Amino acid sequence: MLDERKLRVLYAIIDSYISSAEPIGSRTISKYHDLGVSPATIRNEMSDLEDLGYLSKTHSSSGRVPSDKAYRLYVDRMISNEQKIDKRRKQEIKSILEREHKELDQLVQNSAKLLSQITSYTALALSPQIKETKIKHIQLIPIDKTQILLIIVNETGLVKNTVFKMENPIPDDQLLALTNMLNVKLKNKSIAEIEKGALSEVFTEFYRYKSEIERILPAINKSMESIETIDLYADGITKLLSFPEYKDIEKVRTIISFIEDKNELIQLLADDTFPQDISIKIGNENFYAPIKDCSIITATYKLDGETIGKIGILGPTRMDYVSLAKTLKIFSENISEIINNYNVSK
Amino acid sequence: MLDERKLRVLYAIIDSYISSAEPIGSRTISKYHDLGVSPATIRNEMSDLEDLGYLSKTHSSSGRVPSDKAYRLYVDRMISNEQKIDKRRKQEIKSILEREHKELDQLVQNSAKLLSQITSYTALALSPQIKETKIKHIQLIPIDKTQILLIIVNETGLVKNTVFKMENPIPDDQLLALTNMLNVKLKNKSIAEIEKGALSEVFTEFYRYKSEIERILPAINKSMESIETIDLYADGITKLLSFPEYKDIEKVRTIISFIEDKNELIQLLADDTFPQDISIKIGNENFYAPIKDCSIITATYKLDGETIGKIGILGPTRMDYVSLAKTLKIFSENISEIINNYNVSK
DNA sequence: GATTAGCACTCGATAAGGATGAGTGCTAAC
DNA sequence: GTTAGCACTCATCCTTATCGAGTGCTAATC
Numbered sequence: 001m002l003d004e005r006k007l008r009v010l011y012a013i014i015d016s017y018i019s020s021a022e023p024i025g026s027r028t029i030s031k032y033h034d035l036g037v038s039p040a041t042i043r044n045e046m047s048d049l050e051d052l053g054y055l056s057k058t059h060s061s062s063g064r065v066p067s068d069k070a071y072r073l074y075v076d077r078m079i080s081n082e083q084k085i086d087k088r089r090k091q092e093i094k095s096i097l098e099r100e101h102k103e104l105d106q107l108v109q110n111s112a113k114l115l116s117q118i119t120s121y122t123a124l125a126l127s128p129q130i131k132e133t134k135i136k137h138i139q140l141i142p143i144d145k146t147q148i149l150l151i152i153v154n155e156t157g158l159v160k161n162t163v164f165k166m167e168n169p170i171p172d173d174q175l176l177a178l179t180n181m182l183n184v185k186l187k188n189k190s191i192a193e194i195e196k197g198a199l200s201e202v203f204t205e206f207y208r209y210k211s212e213i214e215r216i217l218p219a220i221n222k223s224m225e226s227i228e229t230i231d232l233y234a235d236g237i238t239k240l241l242s243f244p245e246y247k248d249i250e251k252v253r254t255i256i257s258f259i260e261d262k263n264e265l266i267q268l269l270a271d272d273t274f275p276q277d278i279s280i281k282i283g284n285e286n287f288y289a290p291i292k293d294c295s296i297i298t299a300t301y302k303l304d305g306e307t308i309g310k311i312g313i314l315g316p317t318r319m320d321y322v323s324l325a326k327t328l329k330i331f332s333e334n335i336s337e338i339i340n341n342y343n344v345s346k
Numbered sequence: 347m348l349d350e351r352k353l354r355v356l357y358a359i360i361d362s363y364i365s366s367a368e369p370i371g372s373r374t375i376s377k378y379h380d381l382g383v384s385p386a387t388i389r390n391e392m393s394d395l396e397d398l399g400y401l402s403k404t405h406s407s408s409g410r411v412p413s414d415k416a417y418r419l420y421v422d423r424m425i426s427n428e429q430k431i432d433k434r435r436k437q438e439i440k441s442i443l444e445r446e447h448k449e450l451d452q453l454v455q456n457s458a459k460l461l462s463q464i465t466s467y468t469a470l471a472l473s474p475q476i477k478e479t480k481i482k483h484i485q486l487i488p489i490d491k492t493q494i495l496l497i498i499v500n501e502t503g504l505v506k507n508t509v510f511k512m513e514n515p516i517p518d519d520q521l522l523a524l525t526n527m528l529n530v531k532l533k534n535k536s537i538a539e540i541e542k543g544a545l546s547e548v549f550t551e552f553y554r555y556k557s558e559i560e561r562i563l564p565a566i567n568k569s570m571e572s573i574e575t576i577d578l579y580a581d582g583i584t585k586l587l588s589f590p591e592y593k594d595i596e597k598v599r600t601i602i603s604f605i606e607d608k609n610e611l612i613q614l615l616a617d618d619t620f621p622q623d624i625s626i627k628i629g630n631e632n633f634y635a636p637i638k639d640c641s642i643i644t645a646t647y648k649l650d651g652e653t654i655g656k657i658g659i660l661g662p663t664r665m666d667y668v669s670l671a672k673t674l675k676i677f678s679e680n681i682s683e684i685i686n687n688y689n690v691s692k
Numbered sequence: 693g694a695t696t697a698g699c700a701c702t703c704g705a706t707a708a709g710g711a712t713g714a715g716t717g718c719t720a721a722c
Numbered sequence: 723g724t725t726a727g728c729a730c731t732c733a734t735c736c737t738t739a740t741c742g743a744g745t746g747c748t749a750a751t752c
Contacts, residue, residue: 025715040725043716061716061731103509137489143482143499151497151507153489161497161505163449237583238606241599249595253587260584371744386696389745407702407745 001052008035009045010054014066014074018320021244023063068283071295071317075280078322085330093118094334104128104158107338108301109233111311115331116236119313119324122259124296126269126310127231130154131192133303138186140179140216145169148216150223152191156303156339162223166216178216191224230270232262245293245316258290259314269298269310277332278325283317293317297324299332303339311335347398354381355391356400360412360420364666367590369409414629417641417663421626424668431676439464440680450474450504453684454647455579457657461677462582465670467661468605470642472615473577474655476500477538484532486525486562491515494562496569498537502649502685508569512562524562537570576616578608591639591662604636605660615644615656623678624671629663639663643670645678649685657681 012033016024026039026046046064049055055064100110108125116123137153151161237256246252259265272279281296298312311331313324358379362370372385372392392410395401401410446456454471462469483499497507583602592598605611618625627642644658657677659670
């Protein structure tokens with residue numbers, strides 16, 4: 001169905017289109033890609049490729065533009081070829097990221113910023129999901145008579161805190177005892193485990209504090225919930241305004257609104273649980289209408305081999321998937337390494 | 347120089363232009379604003395107003411457009427008139443803000459979001475500057491051998507934390523003693539006070555911990571610094587894309603880039619230390635080139651009468667200053683009240 | 693002396709026509 | 723199967739014409 005020459009023509013068109021953003025004609029291909037055949041032959045091939053759904057025209061006598069299907073084919077071929085990462089480049093980026101690294105959230109945000117600067121695309125990042133990471137330290141601190149501060153430090157060095165109110169005050173010494181107990185029993189457990197019942201199970205052992213526990217438990221549970229919230233960072237949104245495909249202000253407004261609204265995009269990124277490290281969603285493969293002519297490349301970052309977040313790039317379907325995927329891979333590896341390295345110090 | 351009728355004509359033009367975004371002609375004014383004179387007379391007045399710098403034309407036979415100077419005049423008059431705030435509306439907004447309020451940072455972010463939704467303008471907010479607020483609780487928590495978590499809770503209920511590393515470990519009991527000492531000595535002091543020397547002064551009293559203190563002091567100081575960082579929240583950036591004055595994609599790109607870069611805008615908002623609660627910067631009054639045809643209205647929010655942050659609106663100079671200033675006032679008062687109310691529970 | 697009706701004039705916006713050229717599909721020759 | 727040649731298509735650009743909202747000026751009016 002797709003013989004060697006058709007493939008070469010298709011790839012040539014994709015290459016040219018990625019850099020020019022203009023529909024590609026048969027003469028352009030024969031001129032700049034040495035296929036050894038005349039434009040007329042290429043025209044025939046292009047016509048076939050159009051029938052197969054890999055190309056389309058913007059009007060009856062225009063050049064051809066690659067379809068989502070074409071990018072999909074291209075990407076699948078390219079990605080399967082083992083990609084070599086430029087180690088020096090990786091190290092450069094790593095040292096920049098390490099320089100400003102204070103805590104995990106910051107690291108992820110800075111990564112998105114740098115990624116956008118380097119690629120000139122809009123960068124996205126999901127905040128780390130610490131639900132599955134282990135708790136390193138937990139503490140209850142009385143702020144005033146009715147308010148208690150819950151602090152959870154996890155193995156990544158991430159610190160999360162929530163304040164909750166108690167109807168009736170709990171004496172300081174009891175709070176201290178509770179803190180100690182929590183530390184003993186919950187250290188090295190994950191929030192996910194705790195939610196599955198570890199918390200109440202643990203607490204049943206402590207009859208002495210029964211009444212306090214019963215009052216504090218729902219508050220802690222609620223705090224845990226708020227800790228789980230996934231956030232989205234988007235950096236370099238203005239980069240979208242530079243692409244010729246988004247010169248229509250209405251179109252770009254829809255896309256940026258979609259990013260600003262966050263929730264659906266978080267869904268999209270979080271749900272997409274591909275086994276691969278790099279996931280590429282092209283045009284229509286994206287569920288939500290506003291980004292049906294965008295592509296999103298995402299990579300995961302991991303802690304102890306467990307995916308805890310994502311970093312990605314959003315732009316028009318006409319993008320240099322290969323080079324962007326490489327860059328993204330560098331970022332994802334670097335983030336993971338920095339987290340895990342930090343983690344070693346425990 | 348500006349007699350009553352000229353003023354009425356000018357105001358009429360500003361009113362019409364704010365709602366239509368089109369240059370205003372003399373006939374439009376005579377039709378919709380009953381000035382009791384013919385279009386010809388209005389034309390004469392308009393010509394005078396143009397000579398005085400309050401109006402300009404987009405081309406030689408176009409209608410008139412108000413200048414920055416005109417808006418300035420208009421705003422000064424309007425703002426000086428005592429503005430009544432719709433108490434029911436204020437209460438409505440307040441209850442929405444209170445519903446989701448957990449901590450100060452969140453409150454400010456949510457306010458910006460709601461403000462943008464209500465006004466259909468881009469909302470800006472400076473994160474609370476807690477430098478001047480009083481510390482309610484301070485605590486050092488050992489995370490592992492080399493890392494210590496510093497937690498500061500201030501009177502607004504805001505919790506800030508930073509992790510810092512120590513070359514050599516400090517035993518847990520000494521850390522506890524230090525924490526107690528810090529609490530005794532620093533409670534109800536502000537970070538600003540501490541930076542002015544309170545910290546070292548306090549520590550000289552404790553000879554026993556001299557060596558620990560000398561090691562930990564710079565780390566704490568550094569943490570304090572990082573706590574001071576002012577952040578900017580921008581919400582509803584896409585609203586800018588809906589204004590006819592920003593239909594040129596290059597222009598709007600410049601503006602959004604400026605917002606995204608944050609730093610200069612933070613400068614602009616933070617530096618502007620007007621005594622009034624509401625500050626209005628019109629067009630050229632803004633120092634930075636990218637926003638020289640934008641206006642920014644800001645209001646402060648306060649804790650115990652001290653300004654600790656700002657919330658504002660950014661849009662084209664053609665904006666309904668009066669109504670927006672009113673809305674903004676509602677928000678600033680609500681935020682202040684919620685903070686201070688929260689604070690009462692201490 | 694201020695106001696206004698009348699009118700010539702300006703200029704952006706819109707539409708229509710024509711030329712240009714990049715590109716195609718098809719046919720017939722190689 | 724490949725390709726040269728050619729008619730055809732259609733977006734883009736340029737020119738020209740028309741339209742109308744709006745102005746400034748002048749002369750008549752109050």
